[in-house]
Amino acid sequence: MRRRAIRKAAGSERPAPLLRTTDRLVLPRHPALHVPDTKVALSTASVYPESTSIAFELAAKLGYDGVEVMVWNDPVSQDLDALRALSDKHQLPILAVHAPCLLITQRVWTTDPWTKLVRARAAAEKLGADTVVVHPPFRWQRQYAREFVRGINRMADETEVRFAVENMYPWRYRDREMLAYAPGWDVTDEEYRHFTIDLSHVSTSRIDAFEMVDRMGARLAHVHLADGSGSGKDEHLIPGRGNQPCAELLERLARTGFGGHVVLEVNTRRSGSPAERESDLAEALAFTRLHLASATRVR
Amino acid sequence: MRLGVLDVGSNTVHFLVVDAHPGAAPLPAYSHKAELRLAELLDAQGAISEAGIELLIGMIASSIRVAEDKGVVDLLPFATSAVREAANGEAVLKRVQDETGIELQVLSGEEEARLTFLAVRRWFGWSSGRLLDLDIGGGSLEIACGLDEQPDAAFSLPLGAGRLTAGWLPDEVADPERLRDLRRHIRAEIAGVVGEVARLGPPDHAVATSKTFKQLARMTGAAPAEAGLLVTRRLTRSGLSAWVPRLSAMTVAERARIPGVSEGRAKQLLAGALVADAAMDLFGLDELDICPWALREGIILRRLDTLAAQNG
Numbered sequence: 357m358r359r360r361a362i363r364k365a366a367g368s369e370r371p372a373p374l375l376r377t378t379d380r381l382v383l384p385r386h387p388a389l390h391v392p393d394t395k396v397a398l399s400t401a402s403v404y405p406e407s408t409s410i411a412f413e414l415a416a417k418l419g420y421d422g423v424e425v426m427v428w429n430d431p432v433s434q435d436l437d438a439l440r441a442l443s444d445k446h447q448l449p450i451l452a453v454h455a456p457c458l459l460i461t462q463r464v465w466t467t468d469p470w471t472k473l474v475r476a477r478a479a480a481e482k483l484g485a486d487t488v489v490v491h492p493p494f495r496w497q498r499q500y501a502r503e504f505v506r507g508i509n510r511m512a513d514e515t516e517v518r519f520a521v522e523n524m525y526p527w528r529y530r531d532r533e534m535l536a537y538a539p540g541w542d543v544t545d546e547e548y549r550h551f552t553i554d555l556s557h558v559s560t561s562r563i564d565a566f567e568m569v570d571r572m573g574a575r576l577a578h579v580h581l582a583d584g585s586g587s588g589k590d591e592h593l594i595p596g597r598g599n600q601p602c603a604e605l606l607e608r609l610a611r612t613g614f615g616g617h618v619v620l621e622v623n624t625r626r627s628g629s630p631a632e633r634e635s636d637l638a639e640a641l642a643f644t645r646l647h648l649a650s651a652t653r654v655r
Numbered sequence: 656m657r658l659g660v661l662d663v664g665s666n667t668v669h670f671l672v673v674d675a676h677p678g679a680a681p682l683p684a685y686s687h688k689a690e691l692r693l694a695e696l697l698d699a700q701g702a703i704s705e706a707g708i709e710l711l712i713g714m715i716a717s718s719i720r721v722a723e724d725k726g727v728v729d730l731l732p733f734a735t736s737a738v739r740e741a742a743n744g745e746a747v748l749k750r751v752q753d754e755t756g757i758e759l760q761v762l763s764g765e766e767e768a769r770l771t772f773l774a775v776r777r778w779f780g781w782s783s784g785r786l787l788d789l790d791i792g793g794g795s796l797e798i799a800c801g802l803d804e805q806p807d808a809a810f811s812l813p814l815g816a817g818r819l820t821a822g823w824l825p826d827e828v829a830d831p832e833r834l835r836d837l838r839r840h841i842r843a844e845i846a847g848v849v850g851e852v853a854r855l856g857p858p859d860h861a862v863a864t865s866k867t868f869k870q871l872a873r874m875t876g877a878a879p880a881e882a883g884l885l886v887t888r889r890l891t892r893s894g895l896s897a898w899v900p901r902l903s904a905m906t907v908a909e910r911a912r913i914p915g916v917s918e919g920r921a922k923q924l925l926a927g928a929l930v931a932d933a934a935m936d937l938f939g940l941d942e943l944d945i946c947p948w949a950l951r952e953g954i955i956l957r958r959l960d961t962l963a964a965q966n967g
Contacts, residue, residue: 375689375710375713375714375717376689376690377687377688377689377714377717378686378687378688378689379685379686379687379721380685380686381684381685382683382684382685382686544897547901567893569876570875570876570891570893570894570897571893571894571897572876573874573875573876573894573897573898574873574874574875574876574913574914574915575914576876611878611882611886611887612876612877612878612879612882612886613878613879613881613882613886650886
């Protein structure tokens with residue numbers, strides 16, 4: 357695209373207004389299949405109870421495009437030099453960093469929630485990741501919860517890294533529901549700049565995935581792909597094994613030229629053996645690649 | 656055959672070079688455009704200012720040069736709401752003709768709606784059944800509905816996003832009182848024609864054209880322009896209505912940061928969203944498919960039809 361300014365002499369002393377035009381050669385496009393540039397990454401949490409370094413090894417072996425590092429109790433996941441070394445060794449980029457804001461990671465790095473985010477951002481910048489995944493605060497973190505929306509948007513102003521706030525779910529025990537997050541688990545109620553959608557959490561919330569995706573609109577920046585069957589537990593099944601619209605979401609992302617990453621964050625604790633875990637993660641990647649494409653002509 | 660369509664709109668003056676033949680889909684070859692926002696350059700009397708006229712003439716002169724460079728054999732110059740409704744419209748047309756030799760054809764609002772409808776019908780085809788098209792321009796909102804290539808009903812209302820912004824929402828942040836007045840005004844205007852369209856029966860396919868609708872769809876997650884013309888883009892009422900209160904609270908600068916919203920359009924986005932929301936609500940439409948063809952294509956297609964008729 358080329359811009360040019362043309363000044364036309366008119367009148368005598370007064371300069372003519374500046375005309376700015378945009379010129380563009382329109383090239384015809386003929387692709388029959390649209391495959392977006394979206395990268396498919398493996399969350400290091402997907403190999404639990406195996407270690408972060410096993411996650412890198414498997415992701416490289418199976419052909420994932422990159423890794424999302426879940427910062428948690430594994431010391432390697434907290435150590436930027438160790439992560440950098442793994443990334444170099446396996447020639448696999450770190451595309452995202454999941455901040456340690458889970459219930460089980462309250463004491464990782466530091467106990468101060470804002471310091472966690474500052475460190476996560478620094479880690480992302482240093483490791484070349486463009487996204488930090490963040491959960492909304494727990495209700496009992498009162499001060500943090502009160503300042504969260506404003507604070508996270510202010511932090512986003514200071515960096516190229518995207519803070520993608522993830523949708524959560526109401527906690528349930530028998531017939532009781534507990535609201536554990538503040539502001540709430542439905543992150544689309546707040547003015548966040550970027551969102552992560554997690555389909556396993558959608559399933560646990562018993563809401564419609566596409567209605568949430570609609571509300572996120574162009575601010576949807578990151579995807580945690582996993583399936584769910586609507587049980588009260590947060591299942592993180594291999595995509596295709598539950599009843600969430602995993603395939604339909606991927607097709608929609610392809611159709612809309614999604615610019616973020618798709619990260620497989622699945623539970624393989626019950627895979628049985630290392631060989632079965634590997635086959636589960638291979639299946640998850642194959643499912644994602646198959647559906648992350650759209651015919652250009654279908655309605 | 657290379658045609659040049661010179662579209663003097665209320666926001667943009669767009670000169671599009673198109674390879675067109677009877678029986679073929681027009682294929683755009685070169686685009687030359689300038690955002691003049693004539694609808695916002697009106698003086699106190701509602702006339703296009705001298706600065707605006709000079710910019711317009713400069714843009715038309717540069718378009719003629721582009722036409723020569725690109726081998727255009729036939730020019731189709733036309734103007735819509737901004738010139739049509741300017742207090743000095745006649746004088747502007749005369750100045751343009753004297754200085755550039757170009758005779759701008761001024762389309763009435765209804766013609767605008769009819770030609771846009773023709774383009775939408777050719778794009779989606781007969782399988783769309785009864786089509787309803789909405790188009791939010793800089794100066795006016797066009798509505799057309801029908802079963803054929805000519806709509807059975809066509810209306811133009813003075814609800815263009817540029818016009819409403821200049822008249823009602825001139826500030827960085829919208830004043831809540833003014834916003835409510837504007838909302839009421841928009842809904843009253845649209846409600847006045849809903850019956851005329853409803854009596855034709857419910858549409859089988861509801862469609863939207865115009866840059867404003869494209870940006871609203873993009874804002875709510877539709878594919879960006881780079882994905883090409885053939886991907887399906889849809890604006891849902893649920894997606895849009897979630898955005899209206901958000902946009903109402905944003906400054907113009909904040910709106911410009913939304914993906915898909917151009918800096919020049921950020922100011923008009925709120926008024927455009929209010930019109931789209933009101934129209935979807937009052938016509939009872941849950942979703943609108945975005946059609947990439949609109950008025951310019953309608954004008955080309957009509958020109959090709961008359962050529963074919965002369966040669967046949």
